[in-house]
Amino acid sequence: MNLFTLIFAAFLLAMLAWAFYFSKSKKSGLEIPKLFPSNWRSFLENEVQFYSKLPSGEKLRFESDVLEFLKRVKITGVKCEINDEDRLLVASSAVIPIFAFPEWQYNSLCEVLLYPDLFTEKFDFTGDHRYTSGMVGSGGAMNNVVIFSKPALWQGFDNKSDKSNVGIHEFVHLFDKQDGSIDGIPNIIMNHQMVLPWLHMINSTTSEIISGKSDINIYGATNRQEFLAVVSEYFFERPKLLKKKHPELYQILSQVFKTDLASKI
Numbered sequence: 001m002n003l004f005t006l007i008f009a010a011f012l013l014a015m016l017a018w019a020f021y022f023s024k025s026k027k028s029g030l031e032i033p034k035l036f037p038s039n040w041r042s043f044l045e046n047e048v049q050f051y052s053k054l055p056s057g058e059k060l061r062f063e064s065d066v067l068e069f070l071k072r073v074k075i076t077g078v079k080c081e082i083n084d085e086d087r088l089l090v091a092s093s094a095v096i097p098i099f100a101f102p103e104w105q106y107n108s109l110c111e112v113l114l115y116p117d118l119f120t121e122k123f124d125f126t127g128d129h130r131y132t133s134g135m136v137g138s139g140g141a142m143n144n145v146v147i148f149s150k151p152a153l154w155q156g157f158d159n160k161s162d163k164s165n166v167g168i169h170e171f172v173h174l175f176d177k178q179d180g181s182i183d184g185i186p187n188i189i190m191n192h193q194m195v196l197p198w199l200h201m202i203n204s205t206t207s208e209i210i211s212g213k214s215d216i217n218i219y220g221a222t223n224r225q226e227f228l229a230v231v232s233e234y235f236f237e238r239p240k241l242l243k244k245k246h247p248e249l250y251q252i253l254s255q256v257f258k259t260d261l262a263s264k265i
C-alpha cells in the first residue's frame with residue numbers, strides 16, 4: 001500500500017464516519033432510549049392527563065408509541081433550545097388522537113418545528129399578520145411539517161380545565177388528512193351513514209356558536225376542518241363536560257376516535 005492509497009483510505013474513512021454521524025444526528029436530533037426513562041414517565045404522569053388516566057398496560061403502549069414517534073419524526077427548535085420535555089409534549093399530542101389505531105402513523109410527517117413565541121404564517125415575528133400558535137404546513141417542502149409556538153404547546157397541557165390544546169388541534173388536522181384531504185370529514189372512519197349526520201351536526205352547532213349560545217370556541221365556526229379540530233380539543237381535554245353539554249356531538253366523536261373517554265377521564 002503506497003502513501004497515496006493510505007491517505008485516500010483515511011480520507012474515505014473520515015468521510016464515512018462524518019456521514020454516519022450526520023445522518024444519525026440529523027434524523028432525530030437525539031438518542032432514543034430503548035427503555036422508557038423513569039423521569040419521562042413521571043413527566044407524562046404529571047403533565048399529560050390522557051396518559052395519567054390510562055390503565056397500566058395501556059400506559060406501556062402509549063410509551064412505546066411515543067418512542068416510535070420520536071424515532072420517526074425530527075423535532076427542531078427554531079431560534080430556541082428544546083429539551084426532552086418539549087419533545088414529550090409534541091409526541092403526546094401526536095399519539096393521543098390515534099391511540100385507538102395502533103397501526104396508524106403520520107406517514108406524511110417528517111419534522112415538527114417549535115418557535116419561541118406565536119408566529120405569523122410567514123414564520124416571522126414582525127409585520128401586521130395574524131399571529132398563530134400552531135399550524136400544519138402546506139405547499140412544497142412545508143407539506144411534511146407541523147409548527148408550534150413552544151409556550152402555546154405547553155399552555156395546552158398546563159391548563160387542564162379549559163377545552164383547548166393546540167398540540168392535539170394540529171395533530172387532529174393530520175388525523176383528518178389520513179384520507180388525503182383536510183376537510184373536517186375523516187372518511188377513513190366515517191362511512192356513508194355517518195357523514196350526513198356529521199354534516200348536520202357541524203351546521204347546527206356552528207349556528208349556535210355564531211349566535212353566542214355555545215361554550216365551544218368560536219374558532220370552530222371558521223370552517224369544517226377547524227370545527228373538527230376545535231371540538232376534538234374539547235373531547236380530549238374535557239370529555240365529561242362535552243358529554244354532558246353536547247351528548248350527540250360526544251357520541252359521534254367517541255365513534256371517530258374509537259374511545260369512550262368520558263368513562264376514563
Ligand SMILES: [Zn+2]
Binds near residue numbers: 169173225226229
Ligand atoms: Zn386548525
